[in-house]
Every structure is written in structure tokens, then in C-alpha cells.
Amino acid sequence: NAGVTQTPKFRVLKTGQSMTLLCAQDMNHEYMYWYRQDPGMGLRLIHYSVGEGTTAKGEVPDGYNVSRLKKQNFLLGLESAAPSQTSVYFCASSYSRGAAYEQYFGPGTRLTVT
Amino acid sequence: GENVEQHPSTLSVQEGDSAVIKCTYSDSASNYFPWYKQELGKRPQLIIDIRSNVGEKKDQRIAVTLNKTAKHFSLHITETQPEDSAVYFCAASVDTGRRALTFGSGTRLQVQP
Numbered sequence: 324n325a326g327v328t329q330t331p332k333f334r335v336l337k338t339g340q341s342m343t344l345l346c347a348q349d350m351n352h353e354y355m356y357w358y359r360q361d362p363g364m365g366l367r368l369i370h371y372s373v374g375e376g377t378t379a380k381g382e383v384p385d386g387y388n389v390s391r392l393k394k395q396n397f398l399l400g401l402e403s404a405a406p407s408q409t410s411v412y413f414c415a416s417s418y419s420r421g422a423a424y425e426q427y428f429g430p431g432t433r434l435t436v437t
Numbered sequence: 438g439e440n441v442e443q444h445p446s447t448l449s450v451q452e453g454d455s456a457v458i459k460c461t462y463s464d465s466a467s468n469y470f471p472w473y474k475q476e477l478g479k480r481p482q483l484i485i486d487i488r489s490n491v492g493e494k495k496d497q498r499i500a501v502t503l504n505k506t507a508k509h510f511s512l513h514i515t516e517t518q519p520e521d522s523a524v525y526f527c528a529a530s531v532d533t534g535r536r537a538l539t540f541g542s543g544t545r546l547q548v549q550p
Contacts, residue, residue: 354536365441365526365540366481373535381537382438413480417536424469424488424532428480 325349327429329414335435336404344399344432346414353419355397356381356426357389359410366413372397373419404436439464441529443541450517451549458544460527461509467529470503470510471538475524484525485512488532517548 327348336342346355353374358366368381370389378389386408388400397416401408414429440463450456462470468489473481487494487501487510494501498517503510514521524545528538 356537363446363542365443365528365542366538367540368537371535371537379535419536424486424530424536425471425483426536426538428482430480 327414327416327427329412329429329432331432332430333433335437336401337437338405340404341400341402342404342434343401344412344414344434346397346399346416346429347395348397348414348416348427349395350416350427351394352416352427353394354417355391356415356417357387357397357399358413358415359383360413360431361410369399369412401434404434406436408434409436410434439467439529439539441527441539441541443527443544445544446542447545447547449547449549452517452519454517456512456514456517456521456546456548458512458525458527458546459509460511460529460541461507462529462539463508464529464531465508466531467539469530469532469536470501471528471530472499472501472512473526473528473540475526475543477523481526514546517546519548519550522546522548 356371357369372391375394415426471486500513527541
């Protein structure tokens, strides 16, 4: 049981380049989230998904797109990277109901845009 | 939307002392309040959580208190140890709908041996 995994772990992009971050979970969770973490700030929600085939915007969605074609995978895309997107990106997943509220986080992807 | 404020931003204590971190939230609909510990370069890990129908919860050296009327909640760590050194984040969410977390800005706790 790997939990939540993310690929890649590190990436350096030039301004204007594109890339996709992959998040995978093997806990059969319905909900999945993408957060970004910047120095001195807490994690901020970029996009989320409440089930396969559904996505929605969070608090800081500009410049990002997401897809959830399979229940276990949640992809975060940067179409044209900007230096302001330099950050650590965390994926998380959770159940959708019941007392199991905990969000399980992946190990993070450190992205630098030059 | 929800706004969570966290204080202090840094906290240094001597080993064995207690540490208290405080958070306030703005959305009265929030009813789930977790605390995460994040070590350098690692993912956030849940250490304790509380729901709005409970005023206090303890787990060994860690306790969380919640005051719904004042919209604030606090993390208490007793008998601190050097391995408690990390960044601690509070968060708030509603346990229905999207269940997304709104995080505080974090507290860097340093426990001096």
C-alpha cells in the first residue's frame, strides 16, 4: 500500500514551458486535491476533484489545469510556466463521507521556474 | 471564503517546557479542525484533529482545544522534546461538500535541548 505518490519529485522549467504533475493514490479515495506551498505561507488549494471525471477550482487556480480520468489519478498541468509558479506542490486524497476526514498527502514536487 | 490566522510564526522553547499555538477562523460553518506537523522537506502529517461538537481532545502529550463562540482553536504540546521541532499548521474545513482544508501560515517550533 503506497498511499499517495507524486511524480516527479523535482523539476526545473524555463518560463513558457509546460509540464504535468502526476498524483496517484491506492486507497480508493473519492476526493483528491492539489495544493501549493510557498515559504512563510500555508498550503493553498489550487484545484480539487470529488470523483472520477469531475474537477473544480480552488483558491489559486490561475495558470493551472487538472484532469481526473481515473479514480486513482489526479493530474496537474502547467501550460505556460511562470516564475510565480515556483513552489512545492502537494497532492492529497480523502474519503468523501463518514468519520474518516483525514487528508493523506503525497511527498511533494519541488518545481522551479527560471 | 474561510480565512485562518495562526500565531506565533516562530516559537522557541526549552526541552520539557510546554508549547501553545493558536489559530482563529472566520467561517462559522467550519466544523473540522486538524493540525499537521511538517518536518523539513517532508509532507504534512496529521497529528491530531477535532470536530466542532467537541471542546477538547488529547493524545498523549498533544491536546487541542476549540472555542466555537470565539472561533479559535489551539494546539498544546507538553513535555516538549527535540523531535517535536518542526513546522505546525492548523487548518479548518467543512466536513461536507468539497472538504478542502484552509491552512494557517504555520508555526516553526524549535525545542532547545
